[in-house]
Amino acid sequence: MSSTPASKQPQHIAIIMDGNRRWAKKRFMPAALGHAAGAKRVRDIVKACSALGVSQLSLFAFSTENWKRPEEEVSSLMSLFMTYLQKEIDNMNANGVRLKVVGDTARFAPSLQELIVKAEAQTAGNTAITVNICANYGGRWDMIQAAQAWQKAHPDLTLQDMTEEGLSAHLSTPHAPEVDLLIRTGGESRVSNFMLWQAAYAELFFTDDLWPDFSPERLKESIEWFAGRDRRFGSSAPL
Incomplete structure (x- = not known):
């Protein structure tokens, strides 16, 4: 269990x-083995987050920009995703993990789309922690699709009638609170189009x-570190 006071505990952690690939390169391995090592690390971090009382964990697995990578690597990532969904469902259910796949899944192969639907349905009743696997996801895409969904839901209104709360309801994560803590591994210091609104x-x-480490x-x-931050949300006085 976490020693962090409940008032200082992040409820939603997002991780890039x-x-x-660099982990694999350092070991003279193909990139696919690096991604496989990263997938194994996911289980450890999900388990740790659940034990620490984190209710939502969002993982940036595949961005809308990742399609630009070599075809062989993309294919390997898709295969790994399918394998992960097939092998981890029993473990998720045993540990109370609810799985949500967040992103534009329409571009995925029908077989992968079917696995996603099945995995989400099988874990829908779990309450220990919700894990959002962000796949074919981008923050800009998320805001655009939310605006389009809002307009579809309110055909008689104009964009001038849109509110932040109204748009938020149509983002890809209406089931989750806003991100409290965003972690990026690998030594880079940018958010790379990940949950721009939510974070x-x-x-x-x-x-x-590196992620596998x-x-x-x-x-x-x-x-x-998060517990020691002074989160003011734009106000001048500490909360």
Whole structure:
């Protein structure tokens, strides 16, 4: 369990899982093995987040820009995603994990889309933690599709009638609170089009650890760092 006071505990953590390819390169391995090592690390971090009382965990698995990578690598990532969904469902159910896949899944192969629907349905009743796998996801895409969905839901209104609350309801994560803590591994210091709306007031934690090396201990360190932050949300006085 977490030693962090409940009032200082992040309820929604988002992670940009960067560094799989560099992890593999350092070991003279193909990129596919780096991604496989990263997938194994996901289980450890999900388990640690659940034990620490985090209710929502969002993982940036595949961005809208990742289609630009070599075809062989994209194919490997899709295969890994399918394998993960097939193998992890029993483990998720055993640990109370609810799975949500967030992003434009229409571009995926029909077989992968079917697996996603099945996995979400099988874990829908779990309440220990919700894990949002962000696949073919981009923050700009999310805001555009939300605006389009809002307009479709309100055909008699104009954009001047749109509110922040109204738009938020149509984002890809209406089931989750806004991101409290955004972590990026791999030594880079940018958000890379990830949850731009949801992470508007998130605290940003950057670490040099490559994703396969990001340990539960480092996760705890990031949460302790978060607990020490003075989160004012635009006000002048500490809350």
